[in-house]
């Protein structure tokens with residue numbers, strides 16, 4: 001497994017593979033890997049086959065964090081991540097620093113960003129105003145550096161995956177985007193690097209996000225329910241976890257991400273919940 005820390009070396013390697021006719025599968029991450037990330041690696045391998053190469057990037061992207069968010073505290077453990085990548089047969093881990101990705105930014109000499117103007121306005125985009133601009137910018141840059149044929153994203157971040165798909169189409173990146181299912185802990189909590197922040201009591205209550213999705217599924221299994229009523233019911237449902245503070249719960253069309261007034265089977269639900277300073281998200285089709 002190669003560890004490549006610079007843009008120039010990564011691009012050179014990617015071009016060489018391209019010339020040799022090998023397919024490149026790519027999984028962008030912010031590190032502190034868990035089995036959710038590794039499931040994307042396995043999906044990438046499946047897509048490119050034995051003759052292809054799988055690249056994982058590990059980069060905690062500062063432009064997708066607001067000044068009030070957890071950038072400096074975001075969990076990092078590169079040695080552990082590299083071991084996990086080796087175990088999965090990853091070919092290359094791209095580990096750039098900020099000076100590689102945003103050269104001159106501290107001196108005001110970095111000034112280009114990619115903005116998706118529609119899908120990013122709601123939910124996570126409304127709650128975290130600079131977030132998706134940072135995500136689309138870094139993913140566009142990574143696509144230009146890694147030159148993937150296929151790139152795999154997690155449904156755990158459903159809105160992010162939708163925005164990446166839209167950006168890829170709108171900007172004609174020759175990349176196939178795959179969205180892979182959410183991996184969960186045994187009790188149903190979606191795996192996330194941020195779960196590490198939870199203390200034992202918060203961790204025990206955090207499964208309420210999954211249970212809220214299940215409760216909504218049951219509620220709409222046989223009938224239409226008004227979104228306002230279901231939101232009210234879920235607010236009450238969440239009081240079973242006294243440490244949970246709801247940020248938002250939304251019901252929306254999975255194509256347009258626009259909120260719906262009537263919820264039925266097939267409607268998509270997403271929610272964000274704080275436990276102390278830790279903000280967890282989850283989503284599912286109902």
Ligand code: AMP
Pocket residue numbers: 028029030031035036037039040152153154155156157180181182183184190191192193
């Ligand atoms: P992150 O390191 O959190 O930026 O995530 C990198 C990629 O892994 C994104 O495409 C996420 O959607 C995906 N991912 C994160 N958690 C999970 C999970 N529990 N199951 C599947 N994919 C995930």
